[in-house]
Amino acid sequence: MRQIIIAIDGYAATGKSTTARGVAEALNYLHIDSGAMYRAVAWYLWQRGVRTVQPDLLPTQLEDLALHLERQGREMAIFVNGRLLQEELRRPEISRFASEVSAVPWVRERLIAEQRKLGCRGGIVMDGRDIGTVVFPNAELKVFMQAELSVRVERRYQELLARGIVVDKKTILHELKERDYRDETRATSPLRKAPDMYVLDTTHLTISGQIAQVVKWAKELIYASTPS
Ligand code: DC
Numbered sequence: 001m002r003q004i005i006i007a008i009d010g011y012a013a014t015g016k017s018t019t020a021r022g023v024a025e026a027l028n029y030l031h032i033d034s035g036a037m038y039r040a041v042a043w044y045l046w047q048r049g050v051r052t053v054q055p056d057l058l059p060t061q062l063e064d065l066a067l068h069l070e071r072q073g074r075e076m077a078i079f080v081n082g083r084l085l086q087e088e089l090r091r092p093e094i095s096r097f098a099s100e101v102s103a104v105p106w107v108r109e110r111l112i113a114e115q116r117k118l119g120c121r122g123g124i125v126m127d128g129r130d131i132g133t134v135v136f137p138n139a140e141l142k143v144f145m146q147a148e149l150s151v152r153v154e155r156r157y158q159e160l161l162a163r164g165i166v167v168d169k170k171t172i173l174h175e176l177k178e179r180d181y182r183d184e185t186r187a188t189s190p191l192r193k194a195p196d197m198y199v200l201d202t203t204h205l206t207i208s209g210q211i212a213q214v215v216k217w218a219k220e221l222i223y224a225s226t227p228s
Contacts, residue, residue, distance in 0.1 A: 010145030
């Protein structure tokens with residue numbers, strides 16, 4: 001059976017990673033969360049006391065960064081200088097900072113090269129902002145996820161609450177708007193809905209509904225391209 005590349009892009013808090021994880025499980029593919037890689041770089045800088053992104057300083061500030069990804073089951077575990085990073089990547093200050101760090105072309109070039117290496121053999125579901133447009137423009141299945149802003153705010157609120165982080169909804173709304181704006185307007189690989197993407201609006205969908213829809217599209221493509 002052909003092992004395809006599934007690219008899932010879209011706005012923050014539309015359920016990209018959850019959907020990608022579920023699709024990878026259903027197809028027995030590897031899930032790669034490209035956002036976690038940007039978060040890992042942001043976390044490293046934050047730990048070193050950096051609070052403002054100055055693109056010219058980044059090559060020096062990141063000189064000693066050793067970012068390592070290791071396959072664990074269907075997921076990629078992320079290590080920074082030997083330390084496994086999990087929950088710390090999800091903190092609100094890291095979300096904010098990752099959005100700034102990810103706008104720097106020098107950082108993107110490096111992470112994109114890494115993402116291409118990880119996915120080049122197919123059998124992957126990668127989620128992010130530029131996977132179908134830049135990282136794997138030839139991906140067999142490209143999905144663009146969107147949802148109404150109020151629904152995204154509520155989901156992010158619940159997600160943070162489940163992690164024991166309380167942030168008021170107004171702050172979440174403001175931050176999501178800011179991130180959307182930054183993701184869509186940055187000069188290098190902005191978030192863009194390309195004409196060859198399947199649009200998945202998750203406003204009224206459950207998680208299992210989202211996963212089922214992407215798996216259905218994937219299977220149609222896999223069977224259509226597998227000689228019988
Ligand atoms: O998907 P996420 O929220 O974990 O992503 C964290 C940040 O990284 C987000 O602000 C957008 C950015 N990002 C990106 O620019 N390109 C990607 N392929 C993935 C994430």
